[in-house]
Amino acid sequence: MSSSDLSALLSWFTRNGASYDTSSIGFKDFEAKEGGRGAVALQDIPEEHVLFTIPRSLTLSTRTSSLPNVFGMEDWKRHKLDEGWAGLILCMMWERAQGSSSRWAEYLGTVYYGTLRTPTDPLCTDTLPTAFDTPMFWNADDLKELKGTSIVVTEKLGKQDAERDYNEKVLPAVTFRPEIFAAESIPLYYTLEQYHIMGSRILSRSFDVERWEGEEDLNEVANTSSGSAMDVDIPESEREGTPEEEEEDPVDVSMVPMADLLNARFGSENAKLFHEDRELRMVSTKPIKAGEQIWNTYGDLPNAELLRRYGHVDLLPLTEDEVGNPGDVVEIRADLIVSAIAPDGLSFESAKERIDWYLEEGGDDVLVVESDADLPQAMILLIRLLTLPDDEWKKAKQKGKLPKAKADAQALGIASRVLEDRLSQYPTNIKDDEALLTAESSLNKRHAIVVRLGEKRILSTALEKTQQLIAAEKTSNGGNKRKRPEGGHEDSSRKSRTKPRK
Numbered sequence: 128m129s130s131s132d133l134s135a136l137l138s139w140f141t142r143n144g145a146s147y148d149t150s151s152i153g154f155k156d157f158e159a160k161e162g163g164r165g166a167v168a169l170q171d172i173p174e175e176h177v178l179f180t181i182p183r184s185l186t187l188s189t190r191t192s193s194l195p196n197v198f199g200m201e202d203w204k205r206h207k208l209d210e211g212w213a214g215l216i217l218c219m220m221w222e223r224a225q226g227s228s229s230r231w232a233e234y235l236g237t238v239y240y241g242t243l244r245t246p247t248d249p250l251c252t253d254t255l256p257t258a259f260d261t262p263m264f265w266n267a268d269d270l271k272e273l274k275g276t277s278i279v280v281t282e283k284l285g286k287q288d289a290e291r292d293y294n295e296k297v298l299p300a301v302t303f304r305p306e307i308f309a310a311e312s313i314p315l316y317y318t319l320e321q322y323h324i325m326g327s328r329i330l331s332r333s334f335d336v337e338r339w340e341g342e343e344d345l346n347e348v349a350n351t352s353s354g355s356a357m358d359v360d361i362p363e364s365e366r367e368g369t370p371e372e373e374e375e376d377p378v379d380v381s382m383v384p385m386a387d388l389l390n391a392r393f394g395s396e397n398a399k400l401f402h403e404d405r406e407l408r409m410v411s412t413k414p415i416k417a418g419e420q421i422w423n424t425y426g427d428l429p430n431a432e433l434l435r436r437y438g439h440v441d442l443l444p445l446t447e448d449e450v451g452n453p454g455d456v457v458e459i460r461a462d463l464i465v466s467a468i469a470p471d472g473l474s475f476e477s478a479k480e481r482i483d484w485y486l487e488e489g490g491d492d493v494l495v496v497e498s499d500a501d502l503p504q505a506m507i508l509l510i511r512l513l514t515l516p517d518d519e520w521k522k523a524k525q526k527g528k529l530p531k532a533k534a535d536a537q538a539l540g541i542a543s544r545v546l547e548d549r550l551s552q553y554p555t556n557i558k559d560d561e562a563l564l565t566a567e568s569s570l571n572k573r574h575a576i577v578v579r580l581g582e583k584r585i586l587s588t589a590l591e592k593t594q595q596l597i598a599a600e601k602t603s604n605g606g607n608k609r610k611r612p613e614g615g616h617e618d619s620s621r622k623s624r625t626k627p628r629k
C-alpha cells in the first residue's frame with residue numbers, strides 16, 4: 128500500500144461531508160519499522176489543532192450500515208449477529224458486495240475512479256489491507272515460534288472462534304435470505320477468507336465510537352464487542368448515565384476512514400480522536416514539528432498484543448544494549464500456580480474448590496507480571512489461598528475474606544517455582560533468542576523472537592528479584608546461620624526441574 132494511492136479516498140472523504148486541513152496533514156511512506164504508510168505534519172502544528180473531521184454517517188458500523196434493517200432486527204438478533212463482531216463483518220462484506228451503490232465503496236476499495244472491482248482484484252488495496260502479518264495468517268512452522276508466549280499460553284489467537292462464528296452465524300444468515308445475499312455472490316463476497324480479512328481489518332483498525340447524545344438509534348443493535356483497536360477519547364461527562372443506560376454497551380465498534388491511516392508507537396501519541404455531537408475530530412494533543420509523523424497510539428500495548436492485533440512489534444532502547452517494548456508484560460495462567468503447589472500436597476479437589484471461590488470473589492485466572500518485574504499481588508494472594516491449612520481455608524470462606532497478599536518465605540518459594548515453570552514453557556532461552564534474532568531473516572519469526580525475548584527478560588528479572596527476597600527473608604529470620612544442605616527444604620521435590628534460563 129502506498130500513500131500515492133490515496134487520492135480516490137481523499138476525494139470521496141471530502142465529497143461526503145468530511146474535511147481535513149490540507150496545509151497541516153499529508154500522507155507518506157515511512158520506513159517499515161515506523162509503520163509504513165502514515166500521516167505526516169506538513170508544517171508545524173500547534174497543540175489542539177483539528178487535523179480532520181468525519182461525520183458520524185461516514186463511520187462504518189452496524190448502526191450506520193443499512194444491512195441490519197434490511198435483514199430485519201428480529202432475524203438479526205435470532206442469528207446472534209448483535210453479539211461480537213460477526214454482525215459488523217457481515218455488514219462490511221455486504222457493503223462490499225453492493226458495488227458503487229455502497230456509501231463506503233471507495234473506502235472498501237470497491238470503486239476506483241469509477242471502475243468497479245471484485246474482491247479478488249489485486250488492485251483493491253488502496254485503503255484497507257487484504258494481507259496481514261498477524262499470527263492469524265501464519266503457517267504452522269511460524270506459529271511454533273510463539274510457543275510459551277502470552278498469545279499461545281492464554282489462547283488468544285481466536286482463529287477457531289472466528290471460524291465458528293462464520294459457520295454458525297454468518298453462513299446460516301446468508302443462506303437464509305437469498306434475496307439479500309444472491310447465491311452467485313456467496314463464493315465471491317461471503318467466504319471464510321473474506322470473513323478473516325474483514326475481521327482482521329476490524330482488529331487492526333477499528334475504534335470504539337461513543338453513541339451520540341439524542342441520536343436516533345438506527346438499528347437498535349447493542350454491540351457487545353470489546354477491545355477497541357485505536358485510541359479515542361470519550362469525555363468523562365459523556366460516560367455518565369442512569370444505571371439502566373449503563374447496562375447497554377454505549378459504544379459501537381466502528382471503522383473510521385482516514386483516522387485508521389495513523390500509525391502507532393509506544394509513548395509517541397500526538398493526536399487523538401475526540402467525539403463531538405455529530406462528528407469525530409482528530410486533534411493534535413502536542414505540538415508536532417513539520418516532517419514528524421502523526422501518531423495515534425493503541426494504548427501502549429505489549430508486543431504480544433501488538434503482534435496479535437496489528438502484526439508489528441515496538442522496539443525502543445530499554446538499556447544501553449537492549450531494545451524492546453517498555454510496555455511488555457508476561458501473562459501466567461492460574462493453573463500453573465496450582466501445579467507448582469501440587470508437589471507440596473495440594474489435592475486437585477481442594478485446589479478446584481478454592482480456585483472456584485477465588486474466581487467468584489472477582490479473582491482473575493490470568494496473572495500479569497508487568498515490566499517492573501515485581502511479583503503481582505494477585506499471585507501471592509492466590510498462593511496464600513491455595514496453601515492455607517484446611518481449617519483456615521474453611522474460616523476464610525465462611526467469612527468471605529480472601530487472605531492477605533503477604534509475601535512470606537513459603538509464598539516466595541512457590542512464586543519462584545512458578546516463574547521457573549513459566550520460563551520453561553518457552554523452547555529457547557534468552558541467549559538462544561539473542562543469537563537467533565541477529566541471524567533470522569523471516570519477518571514472522573523475528574517478530575515471534577522479539578515477543579518471547581521481551582517476556583523472558585521480565586520473567587528472568589522477576590525470578591532474580593524473588594530469589595533476592597527469599598535470601599533477605601532468610602537473613603532476617605536467622606535462616607542463614609546454618610547452611611541448608613543442597614536440595615533440602617521445599618525445593619527437594621523440584622530437583623529435576625529445568626534451571627531458570629538466562
Ligand SMILES: C[S@@+](CC[C@H](N)C(=O)[O-])C[C@H]1O[C@@H](n2cnc3c(N)ncnc32)[C@H](O)[C@@H]1O
Nearest residue numbers: 160161162164331387388389390391392437439
Ligand atoms: C491503523 S493502521 C495504520 C495505517 C497503515 N500503516 C496503512 O498503511 O494503512 C495499523 C497498521 O499499520 C501498521 N503499523 C502501525 N504502526 C506501526 C509501527 N509502529 N510499526 C510497524 N507497523 C505499524 C501495522 O500494519 C498495523 O496493523
